[in-house]
Amino acid sequence: MTSRTVDEQLGATVFFKCENLQRTGAFKFRGAFNAISALSAAQRARGVAAFSSGNHAQAMALAARLLGTKAVIVMPRDAPAMKVAATRGYGAEIVQYDRYTEDREAIGRKLASDRGLALVPPFDHCDVIAGQGTAALELLEEAGPLDVIVTPVGGGGLLSGTCLVAAATAPGCVLYGVEPAAGDDARQSLQRGKIVSIPAPHSIADGAVTTHIGELCFPLLRRHVREIVTAPDEALRRTMRFVAERMKVVVEPTGCLPLAALLAGAIPVRGKRVGVVFSGGNADLGLLAG
Ligand SMILES: *Cc1c(COP(=O)(O)O)cnc(C)c1O
Numbered sequence: 234m235t236s237r238t239v240d241e242q243l244g245a246t247v248f249f250k251c252e253n254l255q256r257t258g259a260f261k262f263r264g265a266f267n268a269i270s271a272l273s274a275a276q277r278a279r280g281v282a283a284f285s286s287g288n289h290a291q292a293m294a295l296a297a298r299l300l301g302t303k304a305v306i307v308m309p310r311d312a313p314a315m316k317v318a319a320t321r322g323y324g325a326e327i328v329q330y331d332r333y334t335e336d337r338e339a340i341g342r343k344l345a346s347d348r349g350l351a352l353v354p355p356f357d358h359c360d361v362i363a364g365q366g367t368a369a370l371e372l373l374e375e376a377g378p379l380d381v382i383v384t385p386v387g388g389g390g391l392l393s394g395t396c397l398v399a400a401a402t403a404p405g406c407v408l409y410g411v412e413p414a415a416g417d418d419a420r421q422s423l424q425r426g427k428i429v430s431i432p433a434p435h436s437i438a439d440g441a442v443t444t445h446i447g448e449l450c451f452p453l454l455r456r457h458v459r460e461i462v463t464a465p466d467e468a469l470r471r472t473m474r475f476v477a478e479r480m481k482v483v484v485e486p487t488g489c490l491p492l493a494a495l496l497a498g499a500i501p502v503r504g505k506r507v508g509v510v511f512s513g514g515n516a517d518l519g520l521l522a523g
Pocket of ligand 1: 259260261287288289355356365385386387388389390391392440441485487488512513514
């Protein structure tokens with residue numbers, strides 16, 4: 234998608250990759266599908282597992298169904314009913330846990346080893362990263378040469394895949410990541426030259442409230458990303474409304490991170506051709522009110 238209003242405000246030519254319109258409503262489907270596709274037939278016969286309350290859960294559930302395997306998803310007991318229903322609707326088995334007293338990683342790992350399931354993490358995994366990269370690959374193929382690409386950053390899978398694609402097909406393209414102001418662990422990690430862990434941040438960008446970026450992601454970001462910038466929740470709310478009103482699409486707060494940073498002038502793009510990944514559209518529409 235393009236927007237004359239955005240182009241005028243930024244003095245740039247911006248191309249939006251609409252992963253809000255992707256199956257399950259987010260780019261996470263790409264990594265999940267690629268990772269499950271890469272498993273052996275024997276492993277696919279046993280099934281896959283994931284722990285997530287967000288877009289990775291639905292992505293794994295649908296990808297598993299399409300690839301003829303079974304997914305078991307570990308979700309907190311208090312996860313939004315809509316998300317649990319969507320994940321179950323794609324045919325996954327849900328295992329619930331108490332997020333205040335139990336450790337989901339331990340539960341996921343035990344479940345995987347007890348039942349022989351392949352655990353697919355949401356970002357720190359080669360096949361997941363490669364899958365996420367196809368969003369930028371398609372963006373470059375459709376939009377033509379880009380000077381800049383901006384994506385959100387949670388655990389860093391989407392931006393890492395973007396790094397691989399840009400390095401291979403568009404080496405001159407400058408990459409930026411945007412994370413919530415309340416949780417700038419990726420920015421701190423690049424500044425300090427090591428993975429920095431922070432307490433679980435509170436932000437409406439629920440797809441990017443990770444406490445640290447992935448071990449596989451860090452060296453890729455360090456090598457290929459120009460800068461990580463941040464956007465506060467208030468800017469995400471404004472941007473989500475702006476995108477709904479002007480572009481007529483629903484983009485969830487996490488997916489609004491790049492445009493919010495651009496509109497705030499945090500990334501120099503005047504006169505440039507810019508790619509922006511709208512990473513997902515699974516928003517609570519109450520955010521558009523008031
Ligand atoms: C997961 C997610 C992100 C962050 O992706 P990472 O690979 O964890 O950096 C951004 N936007 C949406 C909509 C997501 O679901």
